[in-house]
Amino acid sequence: MFRYTLKRLVQGLITVWFIATATFGAMHLVPGDPLSGEKAASAEIQANLRAKYGLDKPVLQQYFVYLGNIARGDFGISFTQKNREVNDIIREHFPVSATMGLLAILFAGAGGVLWGALTALFRNRLPDVIIMFLVILGISVPSFVMAALGQLSLVKLNAFFGATVLPVGGWGTVRHMLVPSLVLGLGTMAYLTRLMRSSMLEIVNADFIRTAKAKGLPAARIFSKHQLRNASLPVVTVLGPAIAAITTGGFVVELVFAIPGLGRYFVQAVQQLDYTVIMGTTVFYGAFLVFMVIAVDLVYGLIDPRVRLQ
């Protein structure tokens, strides 16, 4: 277990290094450089700025400086916002994205397991048909349309009550977080429902269920203790990719609901060609995803003793 964890962590570090290198390479293939857009800069000022940001050094040296900085957790200074460190930007905006993502995962996980179990319980009957229809909708409707519809329904809701029950945009209180997180989690919830349904149906005829029935356990106990628990294991395995999907989906939700998260910031940085912010955010998100997947794998090993971690 310990050796496996160590091995995965080392692999994760190598992957992060690869992401950092790819980001660096991609940004250095860009025609022009970060300063070419600067207004009213004489040749001397440009040269000074280049020296300040280390852009006058050979690419290889820049690369090593960059790697060294990343290893120390320093992503540099924003190009477009004066005196703002990328670390500050991440520190300020990432918790917002993370909170929303966490809520979305909770919604998606709880909803997926619940709906999936329900559909399996009412197989081929009305609740199953209705839920599966909604699931297909959830998979087919793009996230930005969901976000738009979510916002529209908020407007209608507030108009109906004649007061701001749930704010249409912004961030701050739980009331702000509720609908954006729900919208963000819907796609994943649909996917998890499908997965849960098939895994429930798979074990409904398993030996241990038959044994439990033979022992005379009440149906509710079989359902909750044996069926639900075992069937929800596969849900844990896809949580890693689901976290990735939810972080990227977060961009759209943040844009539509005017939430000051890191995704919105990233899109803004790309539009302004703010190189250090783009690179810093990419590497940060990449590392976050890599280690989340590793964490999910390790947790899965703890939950399911059948999975041997080697």
Place this chain on the structure above:
Amino acid sequence: MTNDIRLSSRDLEHIAQERVVETLSRPSLSYWQDAWIRLKGNRRALISLYIVIALLAFTLIGPLLWSVDPSVQDLDQISQPPGVDRRATLVAPHVPWHGGEAETAAVDGLRIVGAANSQAVRLAWDPIPGAVRGYRIYRNIFPIGPEKAYGLPLVMSIAGTWYEDLLDLKPRDYYYTVVGLDEHGVELPDAETIEVTLPRVITIDEARGRGLIAADATPQLGDPVTLALHPLGTDALGRDLLARLMHGARVSLFIGIVAPFLYVMIGVAYGAMAGFIGGRTDAVLMRFADFVVALPFLLFMILFKVMFGLGAGESGIVPMLIAMVILSWPATSRLVRGQILSIREEGYIGASRLLGAATPYLVMRHMIPNTMGVILVTLTFAVPSAIFTEAFLSFIGMGVAPPTPSWGSMCNEGIKTMLTTPHELLFPAILISITVLAFNLLGDGLRDALDARMRSRE
């Protein structure tokens, strides 16, 4: 005890075969024939297949039948939902108004002077007591409720008691409100509101310029003309939505079909190579694939766009395609590698090798055809995700940029007018959803038909 066995030469003769020992009860079917029969039995998959064909027809044949230029603006019909009244009345060209009232106060208070139409609305009102600093005029498209939201302020302060509104008038209901301003410039509590229904009008020159009346005809003022037809309405710039959807489908479906095709091909080649060579090469190749998988997909899609030197406003179909191919192949390659690894151990491969088959022959003749089902299913499921990616990128302004239409960029434009003209968002969104749904269900059907091991339990 001994037994004498006497055999005559007759006993050693061949026995004539009297009956056919083994018959095939059904005609032999090839893998693909069998799959087709199973797919035909699946109603959902079949309907999805028809939808996909219809979508392709919509894109490829549609523009031939509906040959409206998607970038031409129809300024008479801006943000028109489908099915509106397209009749307009011919009027004389607009003459500026200087407040000379044609008829004096038949009604007290706020009134309309002359004929209000989509060309101009002329308002006049009696002086409001206490309005020392003049008047403020508002226009709303909704009735004024108790919250007194008067809408768009047309003019902040005007001294006279008349106003001519020419601003972006549409044939619809408007609610004009005039509020007096006291000596501090603060709005007085009493406000007068008037409701106006504007008929659509067009001048003769405009109508002739847009080809609505023949050049040699001599139209009279007051004659009706019918404006150009837009079956699905127009967008905020007056462009025909149907034509834009058809042309947008070209971009969306092009990326949605070509990108998966390319990256699945690359994935197949890579995975087949890794799986067949095996050993250390396999390990190295797969480790590299793992790295590429770990790259945060959408972040890198956006990075690639920056890398190709495209700003936020520039259209980048080809960069988007390349980026998608570069980032998406590993999943397929891993799948194909697994298939090849298991097929490699099959008996018929050994037999073929024994008969002297060379490696390229083995790969092309046995391995690729045997993984074809899996590849096809992967391809079908890759299409919706590629369409989603395109739509997502165009939506956040990182993909296809205006004026090139794509479903994603149309959604992006439509979401801005979501509350007043929802059709601009609705139509592209519905098309994206239908396409994604059709390909997903078709993928499910193909998986069930092609691969018994992957058959879904539904």
